[in-house]
Amino acid sequence: MSSIRSVAGAAISPIDPALERRWDRLAVEVGSPPFVRPGWLRAWAAAFGRASHLRLLTVERDGELAAALPLLAGRWALRSPTNSETPLFCPIAADAEAAGRLADLLLTAGRGVVDLDALAPQETASRTLLEEVAHSGVSVLRRPLRQSPYIDVGGDPAAFQRGLSKNRRHGLRRLTNRLRDAGEVTFEVHDGRAGLEGLLRDGFRLEARPWKRAAGSAILSRPAALRFYTAVARWAAAQDILRLAFLRLDGRPIAFGYTIQQHSTLYFLKLGMDDAYQRFGPGVVFTQRLIDHAFAQPGLTQLDLLGENEQYKADFASGTHEQLRLQIFPSRRIAPLQRAAAVSAAELRTYLVNRMSEQTRTRLSAVRNRLRR
Template identity: 55%
Template sequence: MIQPLDPDLIDPWDALALRTGAPVFARPGWLTAWADAFGRRDDLRALTVHRDGALVGVLPVTAGPLAVRTPTNSETALIAPVTADDDAAGELAQRLLARRVGTVDLDAVLADHPLTRAVRAAAGSTPATETVRCSSPWVDTSGDAADFPQRLSRNRRHGLKRLAKRLAEAGEVSFDVHHGREEDLGELLRDGLRLEAREWKLAAGSAIASSPARVSFYTQAARWAADAGVLRLAFLRLDGRAIAFGYCLQQGPTLHFLKLGMDDDHAKLGPGMMITKQLIDHAFAQPEVRELDLLGENESYKADLASGVREQVRLRVYPTPGLGTVQRKGTEAVADLRKAAVARLSGPTRERLLALRNRLQR
């Protein structure tokens, strides 16, 4: 059933997420930090499945008279339903689609998640659309770190060597990762968010610092993550001064690289690329970590390093064949036009347009 977010659900949900190896973004602590920061706590609901009295499936949603949606905005890295097994995913899908009075809108879900597959199967001939939200790259960090350069193109290997040499010639280079428990978390975040607030991002309104709600989210989420032992704040420093920042989360076999910041005054030293390479080395050095999840779009520098991509999709199932067909065709046409237009834009331009869209939506 779809129900308000009951405090008594939090602990069983978190335990199920950890037991099933779900991504850190599936945990209720992360999601409630998002909901509180963006004023969505009262809208948040949970679709649950129990078996023999035990929780076996959870999908966070917002429910209205015309649609059931996953709770997303521009700061959503991933929506990860939690399911104990394929049967739990199938039951969640059946319950979700039983609400035929409105559209079911699953956004920011993995294309190959058991629930996504179950919703596709359960929808049958009902009109539906599925569009790719992003293809997120990831780097395999299992095995021997010494073999990693051989996976890269010759140009990328030489480029990394040139940047490393240039950086070393500029001063003393250091790299550190903080867990935020016994340190001044507020000061670390201030330093990191200063680097994330690049000039063009501030102009576009897409920097974290551009929005009090975003600052609140990443601050509250960092506090939760530090308490949960999953926060990793990475800094690349030159002569003691931070020139690049990574807001990361590490849980189980995955190190998620969520937000990148860098000092544009040192752009010629490639701080963004170099901190990414440092995080790859850091992941290799930890036996329990088997991948660095770069998240977001598969930009060229990420693609050069990546071992593969994971598709996030938006899957919409419409309430009736007649209305659904019209909606589906219109949605597909708009999506095709948007995809073609976005493909021709630079990264900063995409950020500016996204920020404008978000302001208009608010």
């Protein structure tokens, strides 16, 4: 990894463990999400073959690290270290001044196009970066990516339950009673400091539902994803932020959640369940139990469900957080051509996807995942 330290030519120098520790300390101090901490990105880059391209754009102030932005440095572009396994992405900054300086450096880094995916505007540093880029006069392309649901868990859990739709409350009662009639139901949350490998083995087995295996999208179907989530779990357990949750029936795990708890947020990354127990609605019951758990944790104010706003999530959600893709074209000479090419490629991709049948999309997804393996 390297650090871009100056505006003129965006000097890149090797990063050492001391700078990595400063990066992590800053991220924790300012409340950045775990997905921009070095532990997460080190695991991501190693698993997906991008370790040699990972860089860090930094702002130093009075001898202290004031802002940082992880990037992938290519010959013609700077990109965010993100892919389909990235819940969200954002800069890290001590304050608005540092975030603004980071934006200045990004615009003058001399690498052509800047492409930031899964950017989370709700993060303060992201908002500042977006404002600075908008005021700079350079050509940009800003496209919505998804709306990720979240649940406010800092209030009264009884009031939350009353706020659910009548159908959802009735359905939860019916499924919970049906499951209780079938045997002893327990809900457990583990921090991974003991028995981690066994917990991951049970969890990944539940996540690998038959339809996900067929499409090649299960963690166990993709060696890179398996390496990544295993490495992240080990790092998160060492940081005491890993939370692996299980819903069990007579001791047998029937639903699983891979979550990370940092600051005041519980991030819900992966859900798995045993389809042999589908009549009990294990995924829905598990989600309700996880919500109950989040409400009971001191200091937690939000359960971030992440990903797309699927119906079962929307039924519980308090609101959504936007994520977007931001492409910056700093070169005034060729920016119009670059932007036009990016727009055309996006429109063509959208057109082709919309013309495909669901069966064709599934087949192409399976082929893509096989190629990744």
